[in-house]
Amino acid sequence: MNMPVDQQAIERDYQIKQQDYLELYQSSLEENDVFWLEKAKTLEWMKAPTQGFEGGFEPGNVNIKWFADGVLNVSTNCIDRHLVQRASDTAIIWEGDSADEDKHISFQELHDEVCKLANALKKLGVEKGDRIAIYMPMIPEAAYAMLACARIGAVHSVIFGGFSPNAIADRVNDCQAKVVITADAGRRGTKSVPLKANVDAALSNNACPSITHVLVFNAVGLDVPMGSVDVDAATILAECDSHCEPEPMAAEDPLFILYTSGSTGKPKGVLHTTGGYLVYAAATHKAVFDYQPGEIYWCAADVGWITGHTYIVYGPLANGATTVMFEGVPTYPDERRIGQIVDKHNINILYTAPTAIRALMAKGEFAGEGSSRESLRLLGSVGEPINPEAWHWYHRVIGNSRCPIVDTWWQTETGGMMITPLPGATEMKPGSATNPFFGIEPELVDNEGKALEGATEGNLIIKRSWPGQARTLWGDHERFEQTYFSTYPGNYFTGDGARRDEDGHYWITGRVDDVLNVSGHRLGTAEIESALVSHPAIAEAAVVGYPHDIKGQGIYVYVIPVAGTEVTDELSKEVVSWVRKELSPIASPDLMQWTPGLPKTRSGKIMRRILRKIAADDFASLGDTSTLADPGIVDTLIENRMNRG
Ligand code: WTA
Numbered sequence: 001m002n003m004p005v006d007q008q009a010i011e012r013d014y015q016i017k018q019q020d021y022l023e024l025y026q027s028s029l030e031e032n033d034v035f036w037l038e039k040a041k042t043l044e045w046m047k048a049p050t051q052g053f054e055g056g057f058e059p060g061n062v063n064i065k066w067f068a069d070g071v072l073n074v075s076t077n078c079i080d081r082h083l084v085q086r087a088s089d090t091a092i093i094w095e096g097d098s099a100d101e102d103k104h105i106s107f108q109e110l111h112d113e114v115c116k117l118a119n120a121l122k123k124l125g126v127e128k129g130d131r132i133a134i135y136m137p138m139i140p141e142a143a144y145a146m147l148a149c150a151r152i153g154a155v156h157s158v159i160f161g162g163f164s165p166n167a168i169a170d171r172v173n174d175c176q177a178k179v180v181i182t183a184d185a186g187r188r189g190t191k192s193v194p195l196k197a198n199v200d201a202a203l204s205n206n207a208c209p210s211i212t213h214v215l216v217f218n219a220v221g222l223d224v225p226m227g228s229v230d231v232d233a234a235t236i237l238a239e240c241d242s243h244c245e246p247e248p249m250a251a252e253d254p255l256f257i258l259y260t261s262g263s264t265g266k267p268k269g270v271l272h273t274t275g276g277y278l279v280y281a282a283a284t285h286k287a288v289f290d291y292q293p294g295e296i297y298w299c300a301a302d303v304g305w306i307t308g309h310t311y312i313v314y315g316p317l318a319n320g321a322t323t324v325m326f327e328g329v330p331t332y333p334d335e336r337r338i339g340q341i342v343d344k345h346n347i348n349i350l351y352t353a354p355t356a357i358r359a360l361m362a363k364g365e366f367a368g369e370g371s372s373r374e375s376l377r378l379l380g381s382v383g384e385p386i387n388p389e390a391w392h393w394y395h396r397v398i399g400n401s402r403c404p405i406v407d408t409w410w411q412t413e414t415g416g417m418m419i420t421p422l423p424g425a426t427e428m429k430p431g432s433a434t435n436p437f438f439g440i441e442p443e444l445v446d447n448e449g450k451a452l453e454g455a456t457e458g459n460l461i462i463k464r465s466w467p468g469q470a471r472t473l474w475g476d477h478e479r480f481e482q483t484y485f486s487t488y489p490g491n492y493f494t495g496d497g498a499r500r501d502e503d504g505h506y507w508i509t510g511r512v513d514d515v516l517n518v519s520g521h522r523l524g525t526a527e528i529e530s531a532l533v534s535h536p537a538i539a540e541a542a543v544v545g546y547p548h549d550i551k552g553q554g555i556y557v558y559v560i561p562v563a564g565t566e567v568t569d570e571l572s573k574e575v576v577s578w579v580r581k582e583l584s585p586i587a588s589p590d591l592m593q594w595t596p597g598l599p600k601t602r603s604g605k606i607m608r609r610i611l612r613k614i615a616a617d618d619f620a621s622l623g624d625t626s627t628l629a630d631p632g633i634v635d636t637l638i639e640n641r642m643n644r645g
Helices: 018-030 032-040 072-086 107-123 140-152 166-173 195-206 233-238 275-288 304-316 338-346 352-362 388-398 477-485 525-533 569-582 608-615 633-639
Strands: 054-055 063-066 090-095 102-106 132-136 155-158 179-182 187-188 192-193 213-217 231-232 256-262 267-273 294-298 322-326 349-352 379-382 404-410 443-446 455-463 490-498 507-509 516-517 520-526 538-546 553-560 591-594
Touching: 018 032, 032 054, 032 275, 054 187, 063 275, 063 338, 072 107, 072 140, 072 275, 072 304, 090 107, 090 140, 090 338, 102 107, 107 140, 107 233, 132 140, 132 166, 132 195, 140 155, 140 256, 140 304, 140 322, 155 166, 166 195, 166 256, 166 267, 179 195, 195 213, 213 233, 231 233, 256 304, 267 275, 267 477, 275 304, 275 490, 294 304, 294 338, 304 322, 338 349, 352 388, 352 553, 379 388, 388 404, 443 490, 477 490, 507 516, 516 538, 520 525, 525 538, 525 553, 525 569, 553 608, 569 591, 591 608, 608 633
Parallel strands: 090 322, 132 155, 132 179, 155 256, 179 213, 213 231, 294 322, 294 349, 349 379, 379 404, 553 591
Antiparallel strands: 054 063, 090 102, 187 192, 256 267, 443 455, 455 490, 490 507, 516 520, 538 553
């Protein structure tokens, strides 16, 4: 779809104009340290940094440090420094799952709640450097928990509320968390998620011996059983003071771990540190949204993902923004909800994912009914490529054809936005993330690592460090180097492919590894496969993605039954619920094909390329199948393929 876009977006005196972008970008590369040390000044430091970047990407010695001699505390930057002039201004607007519930939390209240919780954690024996798992619904207490950890120097690891007990236990054990912060249950649309029961299941049979306490908030009024490690949050908070001295943190002290899926093995504990991360979160939030004081900003993500960390909590609060936190889902009670929330809270900036946009778009114009959305001036997209149809619909129906869209490409590992338009400074191109952010130096390379020039398509790498970059994988620096710095030595490999057009603008084409992006959720095929083969009826499994209208990618599963198993519809259903239970409902297979075999090379390697093509109904170009151990299996697979419908 190639419709013209009105480039005359809402009239506004944007901070950064087109010419400025080009000049600023050049100088951000030429004088990289100067550029970032200047940005660092927008934060409040206990000791201001004098050093910019130190280290490098050399194989065997990947080492990344920013602002290393600086000392600061993230929570004072997000809260205390705004108290002087804005104590009673709203920091967080919470919109409940049900449309008649909301709350405004001022910076003063945020301060008091965070300090009380920080003191409660101290009472439970938490010290600087300890890891704390946060498994919470989208309620303000989730943000309090993150900031309370930051205040005392504990390292949080938020676990998405949609993960199952096994996934919780894996993460808790990997980082040896001391405390879990959770709630009785969470609400999402018509569903209730039994968070406390899931934590109980994760901890049962002494499966997580590092945990000393589970702090339980009462979110929905469920009467949950309390065991010996459980602590009622309301009770302990009532005894805690609303003053808590912030811990002075070195810029390179860890701030949080966030687990994300890779192409192999278990999820990786991506580690972000204090100074560089916050500088990058604040700088990108300010520039990409052109955020101005007093504006109401809504990032409709979940705090369980990096988008929620950087652009619901840390970036906006560091900039003193009013940030909206939404407990529910965009389609509940129906598709008009997003517009209604925008009107209710006079939201100026809306940042969401293509999958949500496509879910609303499926109902035509309905999502725009019953709201004017006149307060909006800017829209954002994140998490997956946005198809031009969805872009145009978002622009027209949600944005009344008046709001620019920033399509922001980035990753858990990058900490913040990397390739993105700047409103007012970048021409809008539906489907293109356009330009690198300041200080970011992307390059496209072929499979051998040779740099590609001009208009081209290739693998996306980043040639130099930026402050928001992940520093390591928790407990496994070798895997960090191996995953990101060994494919194209001396460069950070993103795992994504991209195209560059004649204007030099980037178009992200998606993952080039075995990572799926399902409804904007990143999932490793290996994780899903391991959940599948743990089922007693399954001997072997291979998982690939296929194009899906709403989810972006759907999950296509090939399974070989254990000999003698009778394959029935019942069994298929059971396997689907098994995966939901073992891993997460977000990993639920969309299509499942039972097969006697898989296409393997003579050395036993599964040829996923073939499986991907069959799943996508693309049989014309299967490529050379003669090297397969059993070429006949391909015809069997094609004959019995599941209909995408
Ligand atoms: C994909 C989410 C195209 C990409 C912030 C990346 C995108 C992965 C975009 C990271 C975008 C994210 N256009 N693709 N604007 N944003 N992606 O770690 O494949 O959950 O590698 O971080 O999402 O997902 P993650």
